[in-house]
Amino acid sequence: MEDVIRVEGLSKKFSRYRSDRPWTFQDLFSAAGRRSLKRDEFWALQDVSFSLAAGRMVGIVGRNGAGKSTLLRLVGGVGKADRGRIITQGRIGALIDLGAGFHPDLTGRENVFINGVISGLTRREVAQNFDSIVAFAELEDFIDSPLRIYSMGMHMRLAFSVAVHIQPAILLIDEVLAVGDHTYQIKCLERIVQYKAQGCAILLVSHDTSLVSRLCDEVIWLEAGRMAAHGEATEVVGQYLVEMEAENR
Amino acid sequence: MRLAFNAKRNNRLGYLYDLLHELVLRDLKLRYRRSVLGILWTLLNPLAQLLVLNLVFGLVLQLNIPNYTLFLFTGLLAWNWFQSSLYAGTGSIVDNRELIHRPGFPAAILPVVTVASYFIHFLLALPILLVFMLLSGIPISGAFFALPVIFAIQFILSLGLIYLFAAIQVTFRDTQYLLGVLLFLGFYLTPVFYDTAALPPQLQPLYRLNPMATIIESYRSVFIQAELPAGLPLLLWGLVSVALLWFTAHVFQKANYRFVEEL
Numbered sequence: 001m002e003d004v005i006r007v008e009g010l011s012k013k014f015s016r017y018r019s020d021r022p023w024t025f026q027d028l029f030s031a032a033g034r035r036s037l038k039r040d041e042f043w044a045l046q047d048v049s050f051s052l053a054a055g056r057m058v059g060i061v062g063r064n065g066a067g068k069s070t071l072l073r074l075v076g077g078v079g080k081a082d083r084g085r086i087i088t089q090g091r092i093g094a095l096i097d098l099g100a101g102f103h104p105d106l107t108g109r110e111n112v113f114i115n116g117v118i119s120g121l122t123r124r125e126v127a128q129n130f131d132s133i134v135a136f137a138e139l140e141d142f143i144d145s146p147l148r149i150y151s152m153g154m155h156m157r158l159a160f161s162v163a164v165h166i167q168p169a170i171l172l173i174d175e176v177l178a179v180g181d182h183t184y185q186i187k188c189l190e191r192i193v194q195y196k197a198q199g200c201a202i203l204l205v206s207h208d209t210s211l212v213s214r215l216c217d218e219v220i221w222l223e224a225g226r227m228a229a230h231g232e233a234t235e236v237v238g239q240y241l242v243e244m245e246a247e248n249r
Numbered sequence: 250m251r252l253a254f255n256a257k258r259n260n261r262l263g264y265l266y267d268l269l270h271e272l273v274l275r276d277l278k279l280r281y282r283r284s285v286l287g288i289l290w291t292l293l294n295p296l297a298q299l300l301v302l303n304l305v306f307g308l309v310l311q312l313n314i315p316n317y318t319l320f321l322f323t324g325l326l327a328w329n330w331f332q333s334s335l336y337a338g339t340g341s342i343v344d345n346r347e348l349i350h351r352p353g354f355p356a357a358i359l360p361v362v363t364v365a366s367y368f369i370h371f372l373l374a375l376p377i378l379l380v381f382m383l384l385s386g387i388p389i390s391g392a393f394f395a396l397p398v399i400f401a402i403q404f405i406l407s408l409g410l411i412y413l414f415a416a417i418q419v420t421f422r423d424t425q426y427l428l429g430v431l432l433f434l435g436f437y438l439t440p441v442f443y444d445t446a447a448l449p450p451q452l453q454p455l456y457r458l459n460p461m462a463t464i465i466e467s468y469r470s471v472f473i474q475a476e477l478p479a480g481l482p483l484l485l486w487g488l489v490s491v492a493l494l495w496f497t498a499h500v501f502q503k504a505n506y507r508f509v510e511e512l
Contacts, residue, residue: 015510023421028421076352076353078350100354114275
């Protein structure tokens with residue numbers, strides 16, 4: 001199969017947040033502001049390389065701050081790599097920050113259109129998929145009510161449903177599979193598996209190691225921005241868990 | 250090969266148009282959804298300004314400008330479009346953090362959304378302007394065909410300025426406050442409620458340096474004199490605006506990657 005994602009020697013540098021960084025012109029022209037202009041940098045990702053073929057799913061595990069979300073965003077084209085390069089092919093779908101652009105005062109219908117277009121669909125494509133989006137979210141009775149009356153679960157279901165209707169070649173998922181009740185979660189996971197079967201390449205960031213080893217073909221373990229391991233899913237997840245437990249002891 | 254490329258480009262343009270459409274619609278819906286007066290709210294603000302300024306400069310300190318109500322309303326509508334766009338547009342990147350963080354979301358569209366939304370407010374107020382024209386006995390002339398050109402120049406000028414300010418606003422969050430002060434001054438330095446013809450002759454060349462002076466005077470030729478606006482100053486500012494937009498759009502695109510990290 002052809003690779004749809006190729007990441008080569010990717011490194012990303014961040015400036016550590018400093019409270020004395022000048023946030024305003026006022027700061028800049030005061031003595032405190034000038035002092036902080038020198039930057040305090042660290043590597044969020046260092047020399048990360050992997051490739052992913054269509055229809056494959058890779059899980060990314062690692063502790064908080066290991067660079068998992070940063071990697072996902074960079075693959076999605078958000079932000080710029082300092083070294084290395086990322087080559088992707090086809091439409092990228094993202095189950096990240098679900099419901100971007102949702103507004104409580106607009107109806108479900110209006111929000112589906114806005115969110116759908118923001119996610120990369122044209123208006124015509126949203127219209128064509130509209131019934132299916134509403135059906136998948138199980139919100140037929142509420143679609144013309146304003147979003148503010150929706151429960152948290154309804155809100156998430158609608159957002160998730162729009163996101164899985166954009167038919168991407170690459171799907172990026174960041175810890176958002178916990179949508180709705182247990183039955184609905186199963187429905188969401190089935191949808192993901194179905195996408196994979198249709199040839200979608202999937203990157204999944206999750207702390208749920210059992211989910212990762214169940215769904216993914218391979219796993220990348222990130223440790224302080226570097227790849228600690230990359231290989232067959234259950235094997236890498238096993239190594240990761242052993243290390244985590246050793247630390248807890 | 251070439252065909253495929255063109256098709257891709259057309260798709261992209263079609264998509265960007267859809268995105269603009271949805272975001273502008275969202276802006277307008279949110280503004281009017283929960284108000285009984287609905288669209289009238291857009292008109293209330295310029296009408297209130299019109300009332301006050303008309304009282305002051307039409308009755309108390311008489312400026313003796315013919316058709317003063319129409320003169321004033323033209324200036325106010327054009328200036329309000331400019332001022333509101335610049336102010337809101339400057340904050341448009343910082344205010345839409347979640348959109349900026351979406352994979353594939355083109356940040357450069359946000360300032361366009363702002364200018365387009367306020368342009369629609371301008372258009373919605375035009376019928377009232379036409380009523381004022383009717384009351385003053387001014388005919389709707391062929392000069393109206395010049396309107397799209399003036400609209401386009403003001404649009405491009407506003408957008409060109411916003412790209413610069415919005416990019417700076419990401420790094421320095423008091424840019425918008427500074428701009429607010431500048432716009433307040435701009436209101437008085439632009440012939441919104443007065444006529445440059447009444448100013449001392451040595452001051453008049455300075456007004457040629459203010460693009461909004463040229464633009465507002467062009468609207469007035471169409472709406473009040475029923476004549477085509479002077480072509481040369483409009484053409485010059487048109488060219489300057491295009492050059493400005495070209496330059497600031499580049500600066501904005503260069504800074505684009507930084508937005509994600511700073512927001």
